[in-house]
Amino acid sequence: MELVYKEKLKEDIEEGLKGQNKVNFDELFPDKRLENLQETELRQCQLILLRILKIVAYVCEKNSLTYWIDAGTLLGAVRHEGFIPWDDDIDIAMPREDYEKFLKIAKDELPEDLYIQNLDNTEFAGNTWTQIKDRKSKIVLSEDAKYHQGLYIDIFPMDSYSNNFFKRNFVEKIHKLSYIKVQAINAPLKKPFLKGMNLPKNIIKILLKIIFFIFAIFDYNKIYEMNIKSKNKRIEKMKENPKTNYGYGTEVLNWDVVFNKEDILPITEKMKFEDSEFMVPRNTDAILRGLYGDYMQIPKVDKQVYHNLSLKSVLTKEEEEELNRGFYY
Structure with a gap:
């Protein structure tokens, strides 16, 4: 399969097919979910996610776009040569410029069984970055979700942050940190309230509401709207920074770690992940330590x-x- 992939990729690039014709992904990366029914439900889902990753990586390489596997997926590659055994999503990252180019071509290049979801096409997307979702499977994260619930891979834009300590930590990050605090305090309790991980998460939310009750007077939806409205302006400002470091995009509200550019770019090597190889940052150790600390230590079962x-x-067809x-687009 790897040889077929490389030959097809070389052929597509040489023929200059960028954005002109769709690849037949049914032949290149066939959907084998009905052949994997003997696997556990989680493993079946991981194999579906792996197919999405292969398709997205192919489109990136065909169009000379920089990407790398990131976060838990990178950790899985280093520690397990594949998925973290209990993981149920995939993470990749792209520099902002490549991320924007990818979004411009993705609708035309990706197969119809994948759905591109972000705030540009889904008002209640559930997050602020892009996810590529499978139209034939389902993952339930919340009982009252208003977004597409297909299995997904996350695509994170990466911005360059200022070299000035004050600007980076007290101006550029203030949008993220203030929003996260209000989001945590004002976010509704997850339903069903007592099921699985919902219980501890709801307890934490209740405690936050009690401890920081003054912040709870702020309207969650209003702050969310303000953050989204200012998103494009903030993105353009970030592009003015020198490309000396990279952190998760200004609209990616969950993580605020910043890495040296030299630890990520230029991307030159691939690493084994399951039955394929994908692009990785130059210094995987620095990236994973920045995200997880002692990342080779496998968490206890309860974690x-x-x-x-x-x-x-x-x-089913009805489902x-x-x-x-x-x-639909």
């Missing part, structure tokens, strides 16, 4: 938590229709 409430790798209703 090996899933993102989901439930998973389903194969849907597919319900999943995709309202989510």
Whole structure:
């Protein structure tokens, strides 16, 4: 498969097909979910995610876009040569410029069984970056979700932050940190309230509401709207910074770690992940230590938590229709 991949990729680049014709991904990366029914539900879902990653990586390489596997996926590659055994998503990252180029071509280049979700096409996307979602499977993260619930891979934009300590930590990050605090305090409790990981998360939210009750008077939706409205302006400002470091995009509210450019770029090597190889940062140790500390230490069983409430790798026709209703371009 790797040889076929390389030959097809070389052929597409040489023929200058960038954005002109779709690759037949059914032949290059066939959907084998019905052949994997003997696997656990989680493993079946991981193999679906792996196919999405292969397709996205192919499109990036075909169009000379820089990407790398990131976060838990990078950790899985280093520590397990594949998925972290209990992981149920995939993370990749791109420099802002490549991320924007990818979004311009993705609709035309990705197969129709994948859905591109972000705040540009989904008002209640559930997050502020892009996810590529499978239209034939389902992952439930919240009982009252208003976004597409197909299995997904995360694509994070990476911005350059200022070299000035004050500007980077007290201006550029203030949007993220202040929003995260208000989000945590004002976010509604997860339903069902007492099921699985919802219980400890809801307890934490209740404690935050009590301790920081003054902040709770702020309207969560208003602050969210303000943050989104200022997003493009902040992105353009970040582009003015010298390219000496990279951190998760100004609209990526969860993480605020910043890495030296030399630890990431230029991307020149691939690393084994499951049955394939994907681009990785130049200094994987520095990246993983920045994110996780002692990353080779496997967490205790009670810390090996899933993102989901439930998973389903194969849907009925009716379930597919319900999943995709309202989510068409």
